[in-house]
Amino acid sequence: xxxxxxxxxxxxxxxxxxxxxxxxxxxxxxxxxxxxxxxxxxxxxxxxxxxxxxxxxxxxxxxxxxxxxxxxxxxxxxxxxxxxxxxxxxxxxxxxxxxxxxxxxxxxxxxxxxxxxxxxxxxxxxxxxxxxxxxxxxxxxxxxxxxxxxxxxxxxxxxxxxxxxxxxxxxxxxxxxxxxxxxxxxxxxxxxxxxxxxxxxxxxxxxxxxxxxxxxxxxxxxxxxxxxxxxxxxxxxxxxxxxxxxxxxxxxxxx
Amino acid sequence: xxxxxxxxxxxxxxxxxxxxxxxxxxxxxxxxxxxxxxxxxxxxxxxxxxxxxxxxxxxxxxxxxxxxxxxxxxxxxxxx
Numbered sequence: 001x002x003x004x005x006x007x008x009x010x011x012x013x014x015x016x017x018x019x020x021x022x023x024x025x026x027x028x029x030x031x032x033x034x035x036x037x038x039x040x041x042x043x044x045x046x047x048x049x050x051x052x053x054x055x056x057x058x059x060x061x062x063x064x065x066x067x068x069x070x071x072x073x074x075x076x077x078x079x080x081x082x083x084x085x086x087x088x089x090x091x092x093x094x095x096x097x098x099x100x101x102x103x104x105x106x107x108x109x110x111x112x113x114x115x116x117x118x119x120x121x122x123x124x125x126x127x128x129x130x131x132x133x134x135x136x137x138x139x140x141x142x143x144x145x146x147x148x149x150x151x152x153x154x155x156x157x158x159x160x161x162x163x164x165x166x167x168x169x170x171x172x173x174x175x176x177x178x179x180x181x182x183x184x185x186x187x188x189x190x191x192x193x194x195x196x197x198x199x200x201x202x203x204x205x206x207x208x209x210x211x212x213x214x215x216x217x218x219x220x221x222x223x224x225x226x227x228x229x230x231x232x233x234x235x236x237x238x239x240x241x242x243x244x245x246x247x248x249x250x251x252x253x254x255x
Numbered sequence: 256x257x258x259x260x261x262x263x264x265x266x267x268x269x270x271x272x273x274x275x276x277x278x279x280x281x282x283x284x285x286x287x288x289x290x291x292x293x294x295x296x297x298x299x300x301x302x303x304x305x306x307x308x309x310x311x312x313x314x315x316x317x318x319x320x321x322x323x324x325x326x327x328x329x330x331x332x333x334x335x
Contacts, residue, residue: 001315003308004301004322004335016305017323027283033319035312066318073316080311082302092326093303096335098294129297162333163326193295201287201334208331215332221325 001079008217009089020044023227032066041066081115081122082133087141090134092215095163098196100188102133103145106152106174111135114154114174121178121185130189154181156188158196161204162213283328 007017007027020029021044030051032042042062045051052059084090087103094101104111104118115135121127142148145157147168154176157166169188172181222231292298302308312319326335 001308001311001317002299002301002320002322003305004299004303004324005305006326006335007323008325008327013305013323020321020323027325029321029323031321033312033321035316035318037309037312037319041318063320070316070318074314076315076317079300079315080302080307082300082304083307084303089326090303092332093335095333096326097298097301098290099298129300130295132301132303160333162331164332189295193293196294198289198294199333200289201328204333205328205331208333209329213332214330215327216330217327221327221330 006089006093006217008219008221009085010218014219018224018227021046021227023229025224025227025231027223032063035070041069077123078119079123081118081135084132084134084136087134087136087138087144090132090136091141091144091157091159091166092163094132094157094166095159095161097132098199099130099132099159100169100185100192101157101159101166102131102185103155103157104133104135104174105155106137108137110152110174111137117178118181121182124182127182127185131185156184158188158192162208162215164213164215 005013005016007013007025007029014025017029018025020031026046028046029044030047031040031044032051033039034041042051048059052062084093090101090103104114118133122131122133142150144165145155145168146165148155149168149171152174154172154174155168156170156172158169159166169191170184172184176184220231222233224231226232302311308319308321311317324335326332328334
């Protein structure tokens with residue numbers, strides 16, 4: 001199974017990335033791990049190409065070798081449903097991957113049963129890999145979602161171009177049947193696909209810079225390539241601050 | 256999903272998407288074009304927190320493909 005975390009989401013993530021890069025911190029890291037997360041099943045590096053080989057065939061062979069040693073011992077159709085640490089991050093990632101965000105909103109007590117009941121939906125062959133799903137009980141993101149009815153619900157959200165806001169595509173009660181949830185998700189996915197232009201990432205970044213879009217992180221941007229524990233000045237990102245002194249607001253616009 | 260199903264999907268996304276960029280020490284969205292995957296089509300079923308990923312790996316006994324990357328480029332969000 002695959003996990004992708006944001007290197008800059010937290011100091012904890014940054015520390016975790018360092019464990020794969022001999023104490024250095026760089027934008028990306030890659031490694032194959034045992035199911036308990038304790039043992040490395042490959043070398044670690046900045047990406048699969050560094051670790052598994054430059055050709056797709058070589059990568060496939062390595063992954064198949066590892067997968068054969070660890071066959072699934074439980075049904076993958078009952079796999080746990082993904083989650084994010086925040087709606088802010090969920091919107092950003094859904095925007096990046098150009099997927100509809102499924103936001104399960106309510107108190108922890110209200111949403112907990114859906115972590116189990118939604119497994120059937122999330123692992124359905126017509127659903128898996130097409131959406132991002134987030135469970136959230138906080139309230140600070142609500143003003144970012146246009147058309148939201150403020151009530152515990154399952155909200156299908158069209159992420160904004162830069163993932164700083166979103167629009168409601170459909171909203172269902174937490175008590176909705178799985179069949180209804182699945183139908184709504186497939187409808188939203190079809191509509192999203194028809195009405196969304198595929199991003200060209202280089203153009204996206206250029207446009208964002210021109211618009212002064214800025215996504216503030218909890219740790220400074222940049223890399224620590226000498227591994228001294230500090231973000232290098234003058235390197236990629238240049239030690240440019242994520243949280244402080246950027247001159248831009250958390251909402252993504254220059255003050 | 257069987258390994259034979261998810262492995263090619265993973266690689267199509269991670270490797271074929273930007274082969275020259277991984278070779279340069281990491282992909283940078285400012286150098287990337289569009290994804291080869293059409294919008295609405297299935298991609299990788301990512302776990303997006305370490306906690307949920309580890310729980311699922313322990314439950315299923317499947318190995319973990321760990322990726323860390325930035326969700327912004329030059330501070331511009333909407334990339335991963």
